[in-house]
């Protein structure tokens with residue numbers, strides 16, 4: 569299931585909360601993304617590769633979905649596709665622009681949109697401290713890149729505590745696993 573929303577809204581934090589809460593549930597898989605960012609950058613648990621390595625992985629069909637955004641490349645490993653085939657609920661931080669591709673490849677896709685007002689997103693990007701001003705500007709420029717179709721997704725408000733949004737994601741995922 570794609571977890572989407574603008575950079576800085578809290579997708580990785582909410583995902584990490586849910587992953588911890590659901591760690592003993594064998595039918596849930598939280599995907600580790602491959603990103604062209606140094607592994608030392610911190611934040612989400614990701615596989616850091618160079619641009620060259622990423623291109624090689626694309627050529628070798630190592631990703632079921634991949635996309636560029638704010639100067640980086642992001643990939644979802646093919647193992648995620650195998651987990652979907654095995655009937656697991658597979659959860660990954662995705663670009664909003666990849667929802668259509670995800671739906672095409674995985675018909676049961678239900679996007680989960682994490683939301684918060686602009687001022688909160690901006691403040692979170694700054695306090696995260698991982699990006700410089702230029703990188704933050706690229707992320708803020710994409711804030712309104714996409715408007716959710718109300719019927720086609722689940723929305724989770726992350727303007728309050730992480731626990732509230734995290735538990736909302738846990739409840740949503742448990743509901744999907746029970747379908």
Ligand SMILES: Nc1ncnc2c1ncn2[C@@H]1O[C@H](COP(=O)(O)OP(=O)(O)O)[C@@H](O)[C@H]1O
Pocket residue numbers: 573574575576577578579580581582611692693695696726727728729730731733
């Ligand atoms: N509910 C919350 N309350 C306070 N801070 C939050 C909350 N959710 C996320 N954050 C903080 O906001 C920043 C951006 O969150 P992150 O999970 O990296 O966002 P994204 O994955 O959407 O880019 C991080 O520093 C994180 O600790």
Ligand SMILES: O=P(O)(O)OC[C@H]1O[C@H](OP(=O)(O)OP(=O)(O)O)[C@H](O)[C@@H]1O
Pocket residue numbers: 572573574575576579580637638640642661662663664665707710713
């Ligand atoms: O097309 P968009 O919906 O704007 O998304 C662009 C990228 O930003 C999001 O990642 P994330 O927020 O994790 O990026 P960051 O950690 O590099 O800021 C999302 O998962 C994409 O990789």
